[in-house]
Amino acid sequence: MSGGDARPPSKPPAIGPEQVAHVARLARLELSDDELTRFTGQLAAALAYAAEIGELEVGDLEPMAHPLPLQNVLRDDEPEPTLDRDTVLAEAPAAEDHRFRVPRILGDEP
Amino acid sequence: MTDTGLAQGWEMVIGLEVHCELATRTKLFCGCPNAFGDEPNTNVCPVCLGLPGSLPVLNRHAVELAMRIGTALHCEIRPSTFHRKNYFYPDMPKDFQISQYDAPINTGGRLELPDGSTVGIERAHLEEDTGKTTHIGGTGRIGGADYALVDYNRAGVPLVEIVSAPDVRSAAQARAYAGELRSILIATGASDGRMEEGSMRVDANVSVRRHGEPLGTRCEIKNLNSMRSLLRAITFEADRQVAQLESGERIVQETRHWDEGEGRTLSMRSKEEANDYRYFPEPDLVALVPDSRWQADVAASLGPLPAARRAILVGLLGGEPSPAQIDQIRSVVASDLDAIVTSACELGAPPALALARTANEVAANADRAASLDAGSFAKLLALESGGELSATQAKEVLAGLLANGGDPAEIAKTLGFESMRADDLAAVVAGVIDAHPGEWEKFADGDPKVAGFLTGQVMKASGGKANGKAVAAELARLRSGAGT
Known part of the structure; x- marks a missing residue:
């Protein structure tokens, strides 16, 4: 660990089976107990690897939002062609009344 | 403002979140038309359908409209970034919504209300709207439906979400805030402000406390589709919370749905983890950094704001306006019809009559107002004020003028309104x-x-x-x- 760094290098975030189960629920994934144990180990290893970047000396650098040296990439407010509706709906598993048909929704709108 | 209607000793604390659809020609990140009421799923493309390999590109005009809103609300316009807000709900085909999270474009402003009170603005950020889901079959409620149908025409339409500080202290003040904000959105050209078409949607965070005590637990009320709903829902919700607290119960922080028919708010029983949106930076969009020159151009493009425009009408009337005239002034400015009054007055029309006819008869036919010729309108007002037409006759001639244009004297003649000998x-x-x-x-x-x-x-x-x-x-x- 370097001395003069304003931001200390981040430690590998601890991740346990509860967090993995929570993230799996958010992603609508059903995990068996075996999978939960296995993925917890794998995710912890991946996070530890990613945390190695924290060892770099970055005290003098501004945080960056994007790796590309670009900002203000904008387009004019001009309409462009849209897709053909029948073609689009034909790609969906189910359609009705010119709309996408989806299973009933449990819970609330965000 | 006083906390009218609430039990003695209690105070409401209200913060408002207003979503407004921006009046652009196209969506926020693609060139699909931004149009209300088109045939379902006709304004879609690979970007707004989230098809693999498609990339979003930010709409410059949407950014300018967001900056106009920020400028009008005295916000600081800052370098900003976009995030993905992840959730599973079919109203976004990507399974996330692009929004601004920790670096919004506008922060820290204020809105002054006509009564002189001020409400702080915490932020006004850009994000994309979601598609429209219709629940089919079953009970008609979301969870009880058999299935849902989705129209993605609205998915990706540009929105600005304006978040107020918890400075509002009564339902009436909340309504005044929403009304003034709506006037500003229309005056800046940012939005058409049509609540009935969903162009402007209001959510209210409501809590109550005894005077001088710390903030209470808040509930978020959704589905406020009109100014009337806003007023009624806040009044109901604050009374509900006071009754609950007075009977020794606690308030649970939750989202509640306003049922206009039943006149009450209902718990939406959302799951705790539903609010875990796992925001992360949108890798497909670079930072948005409006420089000072762009900001100055936007500021220069803004015309007078509603407060200044109301002051012009008050000045035309000369002297203190009556309460009815104050209402007329607010409504013509809010509907963007005040130029009709000022140009008629420049042509010599009596201001009070010009204001009244605009606030009532012209506003009732607002779709035709743009075609109303200032000279003809002024001439009609002269006929009425000079006694050649009665008020009833003048209104009929004005209806004809709005419908087909023409010369007011000729229209009066056609209608048989010769002035009585x-x-x-x-x-x-x-x-x-x-x-x-x-x-x-x-x-x-x-x-x-x-x-x-x-x-x-x-x-x-x-x-x-x-x-x-x-x-x-x-x-x-x-x-x-x-x-x-």
Whole structure:
């Protein structure tokens, strides 16, 4: 660990089976107990690897939002062609009344 | 503002979140048309359908409209970034919504209300709207439906979400805030502000506390589709919370749905983890950094804001406006019709009459207002104020003018509104006096209360053609004659 760094290098975030189960629920994934144990180990290893970047000396650098040296990439407010509706709906598993048909929704709108 | 309506000793604390759809031609990240009411799924492309390999590109005009809103609300316009807000709900085909999270474009402003109070603005950020889901079958409620149908025309339409500080202290002030904000959105050209079409949507965070105590637990109320709903829902919700706390229960932080038909808020029983949106930076979009020159250009493009425009109308009236005129001034500015009043007055129309006709008859036919010729409108007002047309006749001529344009005098002639000749009026007045000798005697004795009755009878007998001022003059003439 370097001395003069304003931001200390981040430690590998601890991740346990509860967090993995929570993230799996958010992603609508059903995990068996075996999978939960296995993925917890794998995710912890991946996070530890990613945390190695924290060892770099970055005290003098501004945080960056994007790796590309670009900002203000904008387009004019001009309409462009849209897709053909029948073609689009034909790609969906189910359609009705010119709309996408989806299973009933449990819970609330965000 | 006082906390009207709430039980003694309690205070409401309200923060408002307003989503407004920006008046762009195209969506926020793609060139699909931004249009309300088009055939379902006709305004879609690979970007807004989230098809693999498609990339979003930010709409410059949407950014400018967001900056106009920020400027009008005295916000600081800052370098900003976009994040993905992840959730599973079919209203976004990507399974995330692109929004601004920790670096919004506008922060820290304020909105001054017509009553002089000020509400802080925490942020006003850019994000994309979601598609429209319709729940089919079952109970019609979300969870009880058999299935849902989705139209993605609205998915990706640009929104600005304006978040107020918890500075609002009554339902009436919340309504005034929403009304003033709506006027500003329209005046800046940022949005059409149509609540009934969902162009402007309001959510209210409501809590209550005893005076001087720390903030209470808040509930978020959704589905406020009109100013009336906003007023009723906040009043109901604050009363509900006070009743709950007074009976010793606690308030649970939750989202509640306003049921307009039943006049109450209902818990949406959302799951705790539903709010875990796992925001992360949108890798497909680079930072948005409006420089000072761009900001200055946007500021220079803004016309006068509603408060200044109301002041112009007050100045035209000269003197203190009546409460009815204050309402008329607010409504014509809010509907963006004040230029009609000012240009008619420049052509010599009497300001009070120009304001009243604009606030009532023109506003009632607002779709045609743009076609109203200022010269013709001023001419009509001159005919009415000069007594050549009665108020009733003037309104009919104005309706014709709004519908088809033309010359007001010609329209009046076509409608048979020749101004009543003095002899004809005298005959009608004489007939009314004959028919109501008792009332005439009272009037002749100086009882002012029957004057309105007699005038009304004359108007009726003339089929609305008589001019009120001429009738009053004729009655007065006859009375002075009767006295001698």
